[in-house]
Amino acid sequence: SFTMEVTKEAKDTVFAKILQLVNQNQSNQTKAASIIQKFEPKYVTFVLIAIPLFVVSAPLLFDWSWNESLYKGLVILVAASPCALAAATISATLSATSTLAKQGVLSKGSTYLSQLADIKAIAFDKTGTLTKGKPEVTHAYFIDSANEAHLIDVIVAMESESNHPLATAMLQAFTAREKLTLTVTNEIGKGLIATANQDSYRIGKPSTFEKVPEKIAHLNAKWAAEGNTVVYISKNDDVQGLIALMDIPNEHAQAAIAYFKSRGIHTTLITGDSEMTGQAVGKQLAIDEIIANVMPADKSDIIGDQKTKYGLVAMVGDGVNDAPALVKADVGIAMGDGTDVAVEVSDLALMKNNLLKLIEAHRIALRMNRIMWQNIIFSMLVVVFLVTVGLLGLTNIAISVIIHEGSTLVVILNGLRLLRK
Structure with missing residues (x-):
């Protein structure tokens, strides 16, 4: 026989929180994806109005026959279709979040991954984050x-x-x-x-x-x-x-600090310990700035000051005391072995207390942003090229469809590269 004690409701289990993160991830998009979503309906409306006007006015302006005008209008309609643009961000963001999830990094949305790539400063709690948390x-x-x-x-x-x-x-x-x-x-x-x-x-x-x-x-x-x-x-x-x-430093802390410093990202240690204790740990890890003797409420204010000073700021923590700062930061990152509150309010969660996963998350976020903009620029260039050659009569519908749908496949395959380690 055995005695079982239920300590959490089903909605509070790790599995339930993972499902919640997945649901939030689906509705939380990158800035580029949001721009495309707002731009695309206006673009489509413009094309659907412009093509009929072109078909009607072309015989009068260029002395074309109605058949020629209608055919070229259809060629341009195919060429101007924004299929590749619509797929420009989706494959990249889904591939990035999927790859990170396999490595134990969960995000509440691709927008936070995109912001992680652009951070100018990152702050760390000490106990349980930069240290093993087992003093x-x-x-x-x-x-x-x-x-x-x-x-x-x-x-x-x-x-x-x-x-x-x-x-x-x-x-x-x-x-x-x-x-x-x-x-x-x-x-x-x-x-x-x-x-x-x-x-x-x-x-x-x-x-x-x-x-x-x-x-x-x-x-x-x-x-x-x-x-x-x-x-x-x-x-x-x-x-x-x-x-x-x-409390000895986390075995990956020094590598994480060195990585972000090599990227020109300002690093800060925020701790409630004394100035001397904070300085001893900070110097050992070669952190840029050490802020000690901090009360929990002050951590949030410090993050606010850093946002004003540097721009986009990330905060890494694991405790109840870190929750206000994790919410205040542009990207809140919780250590997986931390408190439920820290994981709940964070934007990214490292399911294991491995700061090397944070390095990998930043690298993948940089690749994701780079691939998204490659896809956006490529898809727009294809549209401009096809519309131009369509107006000049250098292509037909069949070729336009092949090039257009081919560009959509290229965009999707380019995004799927993020599935590779």
Whole structure:
């Protein structure tokens, strides 16, 4: 026998979200496709009005017979048909999204792929995005050694109520002597708050504490400079100790940063950790800009500033704290192992925490844009050529049909090249 616990409704499963992404992708088109959709009906209307006018006026203007005028009008009608133009973007966008889906990159629409190709700046969250998100406790210090065991009991009880990667690391590092049941409040950006024996305890990042003993401040500076993430624990607003945790960079982070920098795209690390911790990780990965001590609400404002400064901006994140910034960015990219909220609000999702897939997505997006414009220019040149030779009487309907439909096949086959790795 087995016991099964249902944790999500059917509409919230990964499979349901994939179907939702597919549906959104079908209705969300690139800028070029949207332009064609708006232009095409007007173009068709113009052709359907212009051809009859041409047939009627040509015998008067060029001394043609009515048969000759009607025939050339039909030749031009075939030549001016926008079949290739209609297919110019569809095959490319569907091929691109299909190829990326096979590689574990899902998009809510080809418009976001098109925008990804044109980004001028990209911002990354640190924990779980540029780092593995599986930190380990490296140091711990408590002022009152006699009270250390009770503090550890409180820490374990509080962190048991959190799903943050730092909480997991602390639960692996510390063992409670006495199991406590506490009501814990998670203030996003500040940390955890609980009450035990009428005493108020808080675990959070150093910048949110005011009264800090000199010994604690010294150890914070030392450990943060080594690249550790440091948290304080306080009792009734008096800091009692600190814990340092180290999260090593994602094995693909350096390659991803180097790739975007080689493309002239500005890279930024946005983290809630201290300035020293952010600088240590940022320098290791050679990131252009490091913004540390950031509250969750500030991430969205930072993305807004970067959009003003650079233009199109992408944001890569994995947590609840990143959701506002992912929405604010022109292209929000979620790590697949991140929270449901981050995946829900993002425009692209990397189903595995592999930043090499982000590089591949950008490369395919660039190819998709290039192929779309190749198709658009080629299809319009074919129309201009066929209309010109039709007016000069250098072609007939059969040749016009062969060239015209042949150009449509060329456009489709050109787009299908994106199915190749």
